[in-house]
Amino acid sequence: MTPSSRQVAVEVVWQGERGAQVDWLLDECLARAGHPKWAPRATALTYGTLRLIARLDYVLQPLLDRPLGDLEPLLRAILRVGCYELLFTAETTPAAAVHSLVDLAQDREWGGHVGIGRLTNAVLRRVAGAAEEMRRPPSGWPAFQMLTQWWSLPPWISERWLSRWGDQRALEQAAAAATEPSVCLRVNRTRATRDQVIERLVAAEIEAQPSDLHPAGVRLTGGAPARLPGWADGWFTVQDEASLAIADLVGAEPGLRVIDLCAAPGGKATQLAETGCELVAVDIDRGRLDRLRDTADRLGLRFETVCGDARTMPGRLEPADAVLLDAPCTGSGTLARRPDLRWRLGPERLATAVKIQRSILLAAVKLLRPGGRLIYSTCSLEAEENEDQMAWLAREHPEILPTAEPDTTTFPVAGRHDGFFSAVRRRRD
Numbered sequence: 001m002t003p004s005s006r007q008v009a010v011e012v013v014w015q016g017e018r019g020a021q022v023d024w025l026l027d028e029c030l031a032r033a034g035h036p037k038w039a040p041r042a043t044a045l046t047y048g049t050l051r052l053i054a055r056l057d058y059v060l061q062p063l064l065d066r067p068l069g070d071l072e073p074l075l076r077a078i079l080r081v082g083c084y085e086l087l088f089t090a091e092t093t094p095a096a097a098v099h100s101l102v103d104l105a106q107d108r109e110w111g112g113h114v115g116i117g118r119l120t121n122a123v124l125r126r127v128a129g130a131a132e133e134m135r136r137p138p139s140g141w142p143a144f145q146m147l148t149q150w151w152s153l154p155p156w157i158s159e160r161w162l163s164r165w166g167d168q169r170a171l172e173q174a175a176a177a178a179t180e181p182s183v184c185l186r187v188n189r190t191r192a193t194r195d196q197v198i199e200r201l202v203a204a205e206i207e208a209q210p211s212d213l214h215p216a217g218v219r220l221t222g223g224a225p226a227r228l229p230g231w232a233d234g235w236f237t238v239q240d241e242a243s244l245a246i247a248d249l250v251g252a253e254p255g256l257r258v259i260d261l262c263a264a265p266g267g268k269a270t271q272l273a274e275t276g277c278e279l280v281a282v283d284i285d286r287g288r289l290d291r292l293r294d295t296a297d298r299l300g301l302r303f304e305t306v307c308g309d310a311r312t313m314p315g316r317l318e319p320a321d322a323v324l325l326d327a328p329c330t331g332s333g334t335l336a337r338r339p340d341l342r343w344r345l346g347p348e349r350l351a352t353a354v355k356i357q358r359s360i361l362l363a364a365v366k367l368l369r370p371g372g373r374l375i376y377s378t379c380s381l382e383a384e385e386n387e388d389q390m391a392w393l394a395r396e397h398p399e400i401l402p403t404a405e406p407d408t409t410t411f412p413v414a415g416r417h418d419g420f421f422s423a424v425r426r427r428r429d
């Protein structure tokens with residue numbers, strides 16, 4: 001079977017249902033296909049389907065004579081990807097899309113057969129015929145149903161967001177979580193200026209504009225092609241636009257000793273290293289730390305890296321002027337960029353994250369010199385991981401003081417960026 005964007009999307013959605021790590025699998029499929037030109041389309045198709053699975057299922061179920069959950073997993077994946085494509089993308093005619101998905105369904109190489117081809121044809125033709133009506137938002141649904149079925153948010157998160165923020169904000173956030181965010185580049189200011197990066201991209205007919213959130217940000221407005229000019233020269237790295245402000249809170253400068261306790265894959269660490277500070281980047285995950293080192297090499301940045309548990313670092317590392325703890329968290333502010341995450345989270349993951357964050361916070365405190373700054377951040381929107389952790393820290397460690405900088409929650413914006421929390425504290429002199 002010749003690989004295509006549809007085939008990759010179906011494979012990833014199919015295997016994702018069995019628990020495969022979706023971003024890794026997608027990278028692997030695209031690498032196997034030789035990093036084709038259609039890689040961005042495969043990514044959009046895969047992630048789009050995963051973001052809106054509950055809505056796609058709601059559309060598909062009435063067209064089937066048995067529960068969607070009882071279908072062969074391959075067929076279920078083909079119908080979901082096909083339904084997403086017919087409702088939300090317009091790259092080919094509906095007839096051509098259905099035809100190609102039927103071919104996939106019949107391909108024996110991966111377990112397809114004529115039977116599922118026939119069903120694919122019948123169901124997807126009906127989707128194509130009623131697409132306009134299916135795209136229209138329902139009226140009169142209660143907020144909980146809108147969140148869970150229309151915006152495809154798991155019920156437990158829907159309940160939390162509704163009770164915390166009320167209908168309007170919860171619906172806005174669910175819509176943002178279901179919308180493809182834009183790609184942002186962070187310019188490596190040791191190699192190029194933002195104007196140079198934009199000029200080079202625009203010369204290659206890539207739509208790029210300066211971020212209005214951060215002076216090192218470049219927003220790609222027309223999606224990201226597979227290969228970006230300037231990438232191999234280390235002119236930039238990819239980083240969420242709203243996350244760019246977090247490393248700035250460290251106040252890094254040459255001579256300042258900084259420990260980044262949860263550093264991989266290295267977005268903030270490399271941003272810190274650009275300032276010429278004396279950086280130590282720690283992470284427990286060897287594979288992710290390897291990615292950090294590769295990125296640092298590509299960007300031409302040098303700093304110390306340590307593979308290990310942050311909780312064991314006091315005593316192993318000299319205390320620092322500043323410690324950044326970009327903590328492992330539920331990631332509920334990043335559901336748009338990591339669309340399968342919503343289906344892997346649960347209240348137990350939240351409770352575990354809270355525990356780990358507290359134990360790493362204790363290590364962070366021990367690694368601070370008197371007067372040193374602690375920067376705590378997460379990409380979660382949940383109070384337990386954010387404001388509540390800061391309140392807990394204040395109770396446990398009265399020597400850790402607030403600063404003039406306010407605790408900040410940046411909410412995700414649909415089609416634009418993720419959500420983050422950040423807080424700055426100072427150790428008493």
Ligand SMILES: C[S@@+](CC[C@H](N)C(=O)[O-])C[C@H]1O[C@@H](n2cnc3c(N)ncnc32)[C@H](O)[C@@H]1O
Binds near residue numbers: 268288
């Ligand atoms: C939110 S990510 C960090 C992102 C990173 N700061 C960046 O800007 O690219 C959290 C990281 O914490 C690491 N981590 C989790 N538990 C850890 C521990 N006990 N000690 C050190 N690192 C840990 C994970 O491997 C993961 O790379």
